[in-house]
Amino acid sequence: MENPAFLAAPQAIFPGLRARGALPLGDRGVLLTRGADIAALLTNPEVFSSGMATTQTGTERPLIPLQIDPPKHREYRKILDPLFSPQRMKEMDGPITQLARRLVDAIAAEDEVDFVQQFSLRFPSQVFLTLLGLPLDELPTFLEMKDGFIRPESITGQPRDHEDSVALLKKTASAVYEYFDAVIADRRAAPGDDIVSRFLETEVEGARLSHEDILDICFLFLVAGLDTVSASLDCMMLHLAQHPDRRASLVADPALIPGAVEELLRWESPVMMVARFATRDTEIGGCPVRKGQVVTGLLGSANTDEQELPDPGVVRFDRDPNRHIAFGRGPHRCLGSHLARLELRIALREWHARIPDYRVPDGFEPGFTTTIRSLTTLPLRLGGR
């Protein structure tokens, strides 16, 4: 899974993996690649649980709602879903457009830019700061917290399980709790039109979120809502840079952008996998699973499974229907999918309105990260230069 060739073009490897069915991986559990098996994994939370030991995440408590199983999980989603509905997210259209325009304006006149450093790393974090009602100059603090938590190894230069990386993870987790503690206290004292104020005021069937609930939700947003969008943007822009005909179709007809976002989410599946823990001895896809074992599903493989959709190997921006599972499936399906879609559509729209022509420099070899397929760097030469 960490093989650079696989990360660069997993779509070429998936058919061979699917032909082998559910794969036992010894101590690392079982790997699923077929759409039907992954659907079974994600829609049976009694057998395949999302609860994991918090020692694995470095947090004090489980992340809400990601690491909570039904029925408690349903209570959280009842409160959270309306706050992230398509209608609610539409209210963010204006502010998100402004953020994207500002970033594009700052680079449009350059000859060569690093899309990662100058756009994809910043944009989702700026959106999140706006959602939280925080000033944009908090960005460096935010990026530091995110990286210290998500990839401490990139800062310490030591493997993830090395004591230095574990210590940084723990230190960052405490700093994140402290940071959001202060944000919640501020909003309690002076509510505004931001997401934390909404968390504080929302009541569904007599249930409210506690201070700790809100803290744990904010923590998860940092983990789930930033790198996922950055990675999607990286995959999409590299794809469009490498396929000038597809890029030209978006420039000529921006109405294709929503369809392109869905198709590129399907094809690139930036969140590569989801994992569950067996609550008892069982089997899936004909493969025995022992209680406590991890079962991992490769979303990109499900999204290119010929048993699930016609012509899965063809990238078509007008694919309809397009029932991909890049946002997962079942009870834990992505809470932020409407926000993510809005961000991705706006980013592609604003970028292509100002920068219709770009390409990767000759000889550039993309280096993808694993688990979430983001790029470490994406140089783009602008305007046919």
Ligand code: HEM
């Ligand atoms: C294109 C960007 C994104 C992709 C591809 C993506 C993908 C996913 C996937 C695959 C899951 C399911 C995980 C599982 O089943 O274990 C998930 C869950 C989740 N995502 Fe996203 N996500 C994206 C953006 C966002 C954003 C912007 C937010 C911020 C609000 C967000 C918040 C969440 C939350 C809170 C969950 C947990 C839902 C639950 O457990 O009920 N995601 N996401």
